[in-house]
Structures are given as C-alpha cells and as structure tokens.
Amino acid sequence: MFRFISAITALAWLYLLFVMVGVLFMEEYTLSDWLLSIGLIVIICCVIAASVYSMLKSTRVLPLFLLVASLVPGYVFARAMWRLQDPKGAHFLEIFRRGDYGWYRLTQDIIFIGLPLCWTVLCSGLLLRRRRSET
Secondary structure (H helix, E strand, O other), rough: OOOHHHEEEHHHHHHHHHHHHHHHHOOOOOOHHHHHHHHHHHHHHHHHHHHHHHOOOOOHHHHHHHHHHHHHHHHHHHHHHHHHOOOOOOOOOHHHHHOOOOOOHHHHHHHHHHHHHHHHHHHHHHHHHHHHHHH
C-alpha cells in the first residue's frame, strides 16, 4: 500500500508540475512572479523525487514530509470545492447533478484531497509499528 500511495503522489505532483510549467510560459510575469514560480517548480520536483524514492525504499521521515507536502494542494482543492457551495442553497450534489462540475475536476479533487488522508493513515501505521517495536 505504501508504494501505491507513493506512486499516486508522484503522478499527482507530476500533473501539478505540468500545469505549473504550462502556466509559467503562457503569460508574461514580473521578475518576482517568475522567481516564485521557479521556486514552486523546484519544490514540486523535490516532492516528486521524495515520492519516487519512497517507492523504492521505505524510510520514516519521507512519509511525514509527503504528508505535509500533500496538505498544501489538498487544502487548495478542498477550499475550491467548498467555494462551489452556492450561498442561495444549491449544494455540491445539486451542482454535480446539473453538470456544472465535470468528472475530470471531481477526480482531480478526490485525488488531491485524498492524498493527505492516505499519508495520515500510513504515518499513523508507521508510528504504531514503531511504538510496538520499542516495547
């Protein structure tokens, strides 16, 4: 299960890298915006490298790092999904039934919101295993 979640994390963050590079070259930015984008691309590459390394070798630090890293896009996608709630009373399921929310966006949201939950379960499992081995 650990390797599967690592692979899903690597693929999801590769998608973010693709989007970030595409946005970087689509518009003209100021120097500070461009440097911020380059910094984000470097961070995304580090997360991809960590998830690929965690697929190959199990460590205790990388799951915690990947949990913290997955919290950021998870929060962004969850907040965007929450903002879809219509103040006039239309709830998310009604918006989805009307067809205003596509399957692609729903899949994307489920993956990025679910990754921190999966990493939390894996980190807690590692913590419990560590406690059992100490006693």
